[in-house]
Amino acid sequence: MNTHLIGTDVNRIDGPAKVSGAAKYAAEFFAPDLLYAVAVSGAIAHGEIDTIDTAEAMKVPGAVEVFTHKNRPHVSWFNKSYLDEDAPVDGKPLRPLYDAKIFFSSQPIALCVAETFEAARYMSRLVQVTYTSLTHQTDMKIAVQEAKKVTSSNRDGIEAPPKPRGNSARAYADAPVKIAKGYLSPTEIHNPMELFATTVIYNDDHTLTIYDKTQSVTNSQMYVCNIFGLSKNDVRVESPFVGGAFGSALRPQYQLFLATLAAKALKRSVRLTLTRDQMFTLGHRPETLQEIRLGANQDGQLLALHNESMQATSRYENYFEVIANWSGLSYLCENATMEEKTVSMDTSTPGDMRAPGAAQGVWAIETAMDELAVATGSDPVDLRLRNYADKDQNHGKKYSSKELKACYTQGAARFRWNERVATPRSERRGTALVGRGMAGGVWESPQMPAAAKATLAADGTLTVASGTADIGTGTYTMMAILAGEALGLPLGRVVVKLGDTELPVAPLEGGSWTVASVGSAVSKACKAVAERVFTLAAGINESPLKHASFQDVDFLNERIVLRDDPSKFVTLQSALEQGEGKPIEEKADSGPNMFKQHGYKSYTHSAVFVEVEVDEDFGTVSVCRVVSAIAGGRIINHEAAQSQIIGGIVWGIGMALQEQAETDHQFGRIMNHNFAEYHVPVNADVHDIDVIFVKEEDDIVNPIGAKGLGEIGLVGVAAAIGNAIYNATGVRVRELPITLDKLI
Amino acid sequence: MVGKLALEQRKDLAVATTLTVNGNTHTLDVEPWTSLLDLLRERLQLTGSKKGCDHGQCGACTVLVNDVRVNSCLCLAVMHDGDAVTTIEGLGSEGNLSPIQQAFVDHDGYQCGYCTPGQICSAVGMLKEGHAKTEADVREQMSGNVCRCGAYPGIVAAVRHIMATSQTEGAR
Numbered sequence: 001m002n003t004h005l006i007g008t009d010v011n012r013i014d015g016p017a018k019v020s021g022a023a024k025y026a027a028e029f030f031a032p033d034l035l036y037a038v039a040v041s042g043a044i045a046h047g048e049i050d051t052i053d054t055a056e057a058m059k060v061p062g063a064v065e066v067f068t069h070k071n072r073p074h075v076s077w078f079n080k081s082y083l084d085e086d087a088p089v090d091g092k093p094l095r096p097l098y099d100a101k102i103f104f105s106s107q108p109i110a111l112c113v114a115e116t117f118e119a120a121r122y123m124s125r126l127v128q129v130t131y132t133s134l135t136h137q138t139d140m141k142i143a144v145q146e147a148k149k150v151t152s153s154n155r156d157g158i159e160a161p162p163k164p165r166g167n168s169a170r171a172y173a174d175a176p177v178k179i180a181k182g183y184l185s186p187t188e189i190h191n192p193m194e195l196f197a198t199t200v201i202y203n204d205d206h207t208l209t210i211y212d213k214t215q216s217v218t219n220s221q222m223y224v225c226n227i228f229g230l231s232k233n234d235v236r237v238e239s240p241f242v243g244g245a246f247g248s249a250l251r252p253q254y255q256l257f258l259a260t261l262a263a264k265a266l267k268r269s270v271r272l273t274l275t276r277d278q279m280f281t282l283g284h285r286p287e288t289l290q291e292i293r294l295g296a297n298q299d300g301q302l303l304a305l306h307n308e309s310m311q312a313t314s315r316y317e318n319y320f321e322v323i324a325n326w327s328g329l330s331y332l333c334e335n336a337t338m339e340e341k342t343v344s345m346d347t348s349t350p351g352d353m354r355a356p357g358a359a360q361g362v363w364a365i366e367t368a369m370d371e372l373a374v375a376t377g378s379d380p381v382d383l384r385l386r387n388y389a390d391k392d393q394n395h396g397k398k399y400s401s402k403e404l405k406a407c408y409t410q411g412a413a414r415f416r417w418n419e420r421v422a423t424p425r426s427e428r429r430g431t432a433l434v435g436r437g438m439a440g441g442v443w444e445s446p447q448m449p450a451a452a453k454a455t456l457a458a459d460g461t462l463t464v465a466s467g468t469a470d471i472g473t474g475t476y477t478m479m480a481i482l483a484g485e486a487l488g489l490p491l492g493r494v495v496v497k498l499g500d501t502e503l504p505v506a507p508l509e510g511g512s513w514t515v516a517s518v519g520s521a522v523s524k525a526c527k528a529v530a531e532r533v534f535t536l537a538a539g540i541n542e543s544p545l546k547h548a549s550f551q552d553v554d555f556l557n558e559r560i561v562l563r564d565d566p567s568k569f570v571t572l573q574s575a576l577e578q579g580e581g582k583p584i585e586e587k588a589d590s591g592p593n594m595f596k597q598h599g600y601k602s603y604t605h606s607a608v609f610v611e612v613e614v615d616e617d618f619g620t621v622s623v624c625r626v627v628s629a630i631a632g633g634r635i636i637n638h639e640a641a642q643s644q645i646i647g648g649i650v651w652g653i654g655m656a657l658q659e660q661a662e663t664d665h666q667f668g669r670i671m672n673h674n675f676a677e678y679h680v681p682v683n684a685d686v687h688d689i690d691v692i693f694v695k696e697e698d699d700i701v702n703p704i705g706a707k708g709l710g711e712i713g714l715v716g717v718a719a720a721i722g723n724a725i726y727n728a729t730g731v732r733v734r735e736l737p738i739t740l741d742k743l744i
Numbered sequence: 745m746v747g748k749l750a751l752e753q754r755k756d757l758a759v760a761t762t763l764t765v766n767g768n769t770h771t772l773d774v775e776p777w778t779s780l781l782d783l784l785r786e787r788l789q790l791t792g793s794k795k796g797c798d799h800g801q802c803g804a805c806t807v808l809v810n811d812v813r814v815n816s817c818l819c820l821a822v823m824h825d826g827d828a829v830t831t832i833e834g835l836g837s838e839g840n841l842s843p844i845q846q847a848f849v850d851h852d853g854y855q856c857g858y859c860t861p862g863q864i865c866s867a868v869g870m871l872k873e874g875h876a877k878t879e880a881d882v883r884e885q886m887s888g889n890v891c892r893c894g895a896y897p898g899i900v901a902a903v904r905h906i907m908a909t910s911q912t913e914g915a916r
Binding site: 011012014015016017018019020021022023024025027028030036061116117118191192193194195241242243244245246273275276471472473474639640642643644646647648649650651674675676680681682683684686689 | 756757775777778782785786789790791792793794795796797798799801802804831832833835836837838839841845846848849850852854855856857858859860861864882883884886887888889890891892893894895896897898899900
């Protein structure tokens with residue numbers, strides 16, 4: 001493959017639309033006589049609605065209807081109709097307005113619909129509700145007594161812990177050096193900037209066009225069709241732009257259900273936008289407690305490893321994510337036991353949030369490894385090299401590629417790791433203590449089945465299409481680069497379509513698999529087009545490519561060029577003229593090559609180096625310098641890849657220092673459900689960030705050799721920050737976030 | 745598009761309000777409790793200004809009122825009778841970007857793009873205020889605009905690029 005575009009810095013092709021306000025998100029589509037809806041949230045954490053009085057609300061000028069469980073139209077009553085592609089199969093998904101039952105605080109209990117947004121909002125204040133409360137439990141420290149062991153997977157790709165290897169209890173007892181600590185991470189909320197919204201356009205022929213905030217139009221379409229008994233032909237879901245999601249839009253959220261219900265019942269177009277506080281119930285990173293025990297020899301070589309992990313879940317779905325397993329994956333250790341338990345509570349179901357499970361799991365093990373480095377007097381990088389694994393320890397399989405050693409070396413050099421003093425409190429800058437720490441990161445790089453279509457028009461414009469999403473990840477541009485590369489076209493000649501159920505089906509936009517999956521499908525479709533173009537080119541009278549085969553040519557600068565003699569070529573234009581102006585269209589399905597990938601596991605890796613300043617009097621932390629070295633396979637768009645990693649690091653800063661949803665257990669309700677009290681990093685919190693992509697070649701992982709980068713940037717960052725804070729202050733904090741009260 | 749019925753409902757309580765938005769003057773019947781943001785988005789269909797919190801906590805709704813940056817979700821539209829409002833659509837269009845919009849593209853000062861119009865309007869307001877001299881100043885004075893994608897380094901680079909260019913231009 002030639003690389004006139006791949007790996008270079010390409011500005012996003014959707015950039016001009018985004019910076020001019022032309023990019024349209026779910027709440028920004030219009031229809032004649034559009035209705036506005038506002039959802040009403042329940043006030044109790046567990047119990048039943050006794051009465052719900054909508055009379056006052058209906059008196060508001062412009063009121064159209066209030067939907068409740070009392071008057072809602074017929075919907076499917078089967079739990080399974082509410083399942084979606086990312087739901088745990090053994091759960092009972094939320095059925096909004098289904099009956100009087102309340103499972104969590106702020107559960108949607110009514111929908112007010114009016115001619116204007118202002119009227120609907122006013123109505124929502126006037127709905128009178130009485131409840132019978134049942135006892136609730138939202139405190140994991142108490143609910144922990146009812147913890148249930150995870151023994152099998154209930155979602156695709158989400159594994160239960162592997163069987164224990166060796167005898168970790170005995171090896172731990174015999175180990176000369178022991179670390180045994182508990183690591184606590186809090187509930188975190190995705191909080192994408194765009195409020196969750198759905199605009200349902202009620203078409204004249206009674207079909208629906210739904211603009212939804214989603215990471216999968218296919219998932220939204222299936223959900224709506226199953227619940228409302230509609231055929232796919234009656235429901236088109238579009239989502240051309242998504243204002244961030246980070247996993248929160250993998251599952252259909254309740255605004256989709258409610259807006260569709262109202263539009264169908266009223267036979268009118270409806271827009272429903274949730275409020276920021278309602279978004280605190282759309283899934284969250286679950287609270288975890290990990291009990292880790294490491295046994296090692298005096299050199300820090302691991303002899304025993306335990307992680308007993310506990311994570312919060314809801315009562316209606318036994319959602320869990322992979323947390324403990326990350327401990328046993330990456331380091332050589334013959335005796336390892338990992339356990340996962342879930343603790344059901346009266347909250348909404350947690351949901352995948354950027355690097356789900358790894359964010360917490362890798363934080364804990366990488367913090368414990370730092371503690372082991374301190375206990376054995378080892379350099380943290382050397383300690384990791386001493387325990388370096390050339391095989392995936394949990395599955396006993398080879399890595400398709402793992403250039404983590406290059407990450408350590410290049411990251412340490414760029415960071416000037418050799419200047420670090422191991423003894424805490426050794427360096428000061430004014431009133432601040434300065435510290436340096438590091439950690440490793442790892443995330444999966446799977447490939448999923450995906451389809452794409454490529455159409456080369458007679459004028460040489462190439463359109464590539466796939467029903468995937470661009471949630472800020474750079475999917476539009478990635479598809480354009482791969483398409484332009486395959487046919488030797490400048491980006492200006494490539495049109496990309498995505499986020500539409502009319503397009504070929506793509507997997508959920510998550511799991512860092514979009515570039516691998518959709519990218520491979522786009523490449524395959526474009527290659528099929530290229531082959532047909534070549535046939536046309538070779539068929540021209542006296543064609544210089546007459547005796548060449550497809551393997552002998554490159555597509556460069558709108559020409560089909562003989563590789564061994566670039567003076568021989570046919571222009572794309574001539575080839576298309578030979579095709580008599582007919583467009584050339586190819587659809588491709590792409591999926592993992594089981595034969596090639598058998599015996600291998602694929603991951604992205606990182607080494608993160610952090611410098612912090614901690615004010616000695618106030619305990620305030622500034623992350624002044626971060627170097628993150630990433631082994632992420634082939635980089636498609638260097639500029640967007642770098643932004644992905646920077647974004648992940650900013651998330652790591654939030655996770656380490658700021659983010660925590662705090663529940664008032666008396667009411668079972670999140671207290672800080674807004675941006676003023678749930679802190680996320682702002683511009684002033686972010687300083688020098690330096691990203692390195694080490695060279696990593698991998699022809700097993702997928703046909704294009706690229707690994708997704710959406711999650712790896714975050715993994716390990718919180719541990720590196722905590723380790724740097726220890727180096728600065730001598731204080732080890734094992735409970736996130738590391739707020740100033742824990743340091744003074 | 746506001747339906748006929750919606751307009752009927754408004755008549756009794758509405759207050760006639762005149763706003764000049766991106767150079768175009770509109771006189772509208774506005775309920776006093778309508779925010780400037782909702783008016784821009786739903787009545788004028790200028791959806792470039794975004795709703796991220798509706799509480800003045802995220803900055804996604806930032807627009808310029810008489811050249812001063814404000815959170816339009818915290819403004820009642822009727823309070824701005826006679827004012828001149830500039831939204832992202834007024835700074836430049838997809839095919840004709842202003843220098844600062846182009847700088848955001850060139851420095852990848854965004855990912856999902858949702859906070860971006862607010863970031864750009866805020867940057868224009870901040871540059872006009874003239875207090876930001878250093879990179880640290882830019883970070884501090886742009887901290888009212890949350891970017892959950894974490895594109896802050898690109899945002900700062902884009903703003904610094906404009907600062908450097910305008911200094912050069914000023915020196916000429």
